[in-house]
Amino acid sequence: MKLILCNGVQANVTQLAALASVNYGHFTTLQVRGAAVRGLKLHLCRLQRATQHLFGSRLDIAALRAQLYDGLAAFCQTDASLRITVYATEFDFRAPLRPVSVDTLLAISSPSVLPTVAVRVCSVPFVRSLPDLKHVGTFPQFALRRDALAAGFDDALFVHDDGRLLEGTFWNVGFWDGKCVTWPEGPALAGTQQALLRVGLEQLGVPQIVQPLRHADLGRFVAAFLCNARGQQPLSAIDDHLYSVSEAPMALLECALATQSWQSL
Structure with a gap:
């Protein structure tokens, strides 16, 4: 089972098509256990820095954390795998310097761990x-x-x-x-x-x-x-x-x- 949200609500076709057709953005993946993450601040800093680099803007961390909390609640599990992708539906590769608002895509799925086999x-x-x-x-x-x-x-x-x-x-x-x-x-x-x-x-x-x-x-x-x-x-x-x-x-x-x-x- 996977739940995909964009800016805190169920992602629609237009939002998904923008990411699929213009491959410009960044992401981080993390493991959630008991509604908590090891190194959460590291992931958020990674997203903030990359957003500034790729889009020249700041990522609203408070809004993102609210989306993470609500998304996990909608997933109805406190253990999960979570991928956060930051992109912009309005980004135009023909005018890449034009300021745009960024979007956050959350993909929430079952928890995962690496196998122990070498x-x-x-x-x-x-x-x-x-x-x-x-x-x-x-x-x-x-x-x-x-x-x-x-x-x-x-x-x-x-x-x-x-x-x-x-x-x-x-x-x-x-x-x-x-x-x-x-x-x-x-x-x-x-x-x-x-x-x-x-x-x-x-x-x-x-x-x-x-x-x-x-x-x-x-x-x-x-x-x-x-x-x-x-x-x-x-x-x-x-x-x-x-x-x-x-x-x-x-x-x-x-x-x-x-x-x-x-x-x-």
Whole structure:
């Protein structure tokens, strides 16, 4: 079951057609449990910053939070998956600087979590356009993930043309050497789950480093993982480099995440 609302009411064909025909906007996805979200402020800040960047206007956060609260009530469940898309039905690509009011599309569906099974990923040369924004131009991610699946992998890990490891299709990647977590440096989306884990690991006193990583560095680590709003998942292989899957690093990430509070909608 899915509920789709635009500006707080049932979305109509005109509103949906505007987003489908002009692929300009941005979004965030989050998991709701008990009408609360971990990292809610991170998601709202992401939306606010991207709205300013793409439309030159401020997003009404108070109005959006009211829509989230009412939308969850209409969904009749306190646990849900929620995607918030910000776009503008009046946006004209022929006059992109013309001021327009933004619209918010809420897609509410059943809650979701990442599977615990380890995944194999292949490296692919690719850098997302405007990588610091979670925008709706997602065709390359879907196409490259499809190619990875066709090649016998589970997903794709993007690599800069200078060889730096960046990010996955819809996830961040991290590495564990037994003592320290290393995050790759490069043009990539700063994930909300990644931010929660970084704060949590810091609170636990676990060392962290952000540095350029290349394929030749993979042997420095004993484990690797991916993370997004649905959780964390171990990696068993990046291309031909294999990792043993251990419960210890994943348990550490869960402990780090548990330090972060839930924020009511």
